[in-house]
Amino acid sequence: xxxxxxxxxxxxxxxxxxxxxxxxxxxxxxxxxxxxxxxxxxxxxxxxxxxxxxxxxxxxxxxxxxxxxxxxxxxxxxxxxxxxxxxxxxxxxxxxxxxxxxxxxxxxxxxxxxxxxxxxxxxxxxxxxxxxxxxxxxxxxxxxxxxxxxxxxxxxxxxxxxxxxxxxxxxxxxxxxxxxxxxxxxxxxxxxxxx
Amino acid sequence: xxxxxxxxxxxxxxxxxxxxxxxxxxxxxxxxxxxxxxxxxxxxxxxxxxxxxxxxxxxxxxxxxxxxxxxxxxxxxxxxxxxxxxxxxxxxxxxxxxxxxxxxxxxxxxxxxxxxxxxxxxxx
Numbered sequence: 001x002x003x004x005x006x007x008x009x010x011x012x013x014x015x016x017x018x019x020x021x022x023x024x025x026x027x028x029x030x031x032x033x034x035x036x037x038x039x040x041x042x043x044x045x046x047x048x049x050x051x052x053x054x055x056x057x058x059x060x061x062x063x064x065x066x067x068x069x070x071x072x073x074x075x076x077x078x079x080x081x082x083x084x085x086x087x088x089x090x091x092x093x094x095x096x097x098x099x100x101x102x103x104x105x106x107x108x109x110x111x112x113x114x115x116x117x118x119x120x121x122x123x124x125x126x127x128x129x130x131x132x133x134x135x136x137x138x139x140x141x142x143x144x145x146x147x148x149x150x151x152x153x154x155x156x157x158x159x160x161x162x163x164x165x166x167x168x169x170x171x172x173x174x175x176x177x178x179x180x181x182x183x184x185x186x187x188x189x190x191x192x193x194x195x
Numbered sequence: 196x197x198x199x200x201x202x203x204x205x206x207x208x209x210x211x212x213x214x215x216x217x218x219x220x221x222x223x224x225x226x227x228x229x230x231x232x233x234x235x236x237x238x239x240x241x242x243x244x245x246x247x248x249x250x251x252x253x254x255x256x257x258x259x260x261x262x263x264x265x266x267x268x269x270x271x272x273x274x275x276x277x278x279x280x281x282x283x284x285x286x287x288x289x290x291x292x293x294x295x296x297x298x299x300x301x302x303x304x305x306x307x308x309x310x311x312x313x314x315x316x317x318x319x
Binding site: 009049050055059062063066067068070071074075077078079128131132133134135136138139140143146147149150151153154156157158160161163164 | 276
């Protein structure tokens with residue numbers, strides 16, 4: 001594969017990822033922040049593709065752009081006043097978040113800078129061989145982390161079941177979508193998507 | 196695409212497909228904008244809700260039970276992705292691979308049975 005097209009692809013995908021990540025942070029409504037995650041995830045998937053990591057490209061699209069994004073948007077739909085622009089997205093934990101992010105960024109850069117990166121002329125394996133190698137690693141060397149991942153998924157499942165049951169026990173305060181009373185005329189929202 | 200063992204896999208088709216897809220939608224939206232007559236009335240501009248008058252705001256708090264189903268979807272999506280490399284490597288490893296995947300899937304099935312027994316999957 002030529003280097004110049006790969007470089008163009010890499011830099012445009014990196015720009016897509018970074019710009020949409022910035023929009024995720026800067027978005028005024030949390031729903032918009034959630035939707036900005038989509039180009040961010042797709043950009044990361046494209047970066048995997050430029051690295052010839054075919055399986056991760058597909059997995060990133062399938063898991064993150066497909067499933068995780070749906071989960072995040074569903075979680076946002078459950079929050080009160082998610083769409084309201086009047087709810088400030090500021091948090092009193094901003095200083096701590098900044099400190100933790102700075103610490104993570106510095107430690108990650110240190111690790112990346114201290115690593116001696118070697119240049120190889122070897123070509124990455126084809127798609128089938130990559131999946132095979134990953135499968136062998138999951139069965140052999142990483143068997144325990146693989147099973148722990150299953151336990152993690154199981155705990156998420158049980159936690160969701162417990163939370164869903166707890167939410168149902170008290171009075172049905174958050175009204176379901178269908179059977180709600182009509183609201184006054186002035187709270188009706190502007191039609192979306194029509195200009 | 197044949198499973199070539201060493202050569203690069205070209206993403207040119209993916210790139211072309213992406214741009215053709217974007218261009219197709221953009222072209223059609225532009226064409227509709229240019230060709231269609233525009234005579235907006237309040238009735239036309241309301242949100243379409245199967246012919247029923249829309250009530251309230253679409254952005255309200257939804258039933259938290261949706262979240263459980265989204266999470267179930269994610270859990271089994273992740274499981275399906277893990278099954279791919281396992282299935283490809285299965286021939287080399289054999290019985291141990293079967294046992295390992297049985298534990299992996301068995302744990303998740305136990306979770307599904309738990310959700311089922313707690314009647315969390317019932318929609319009322």
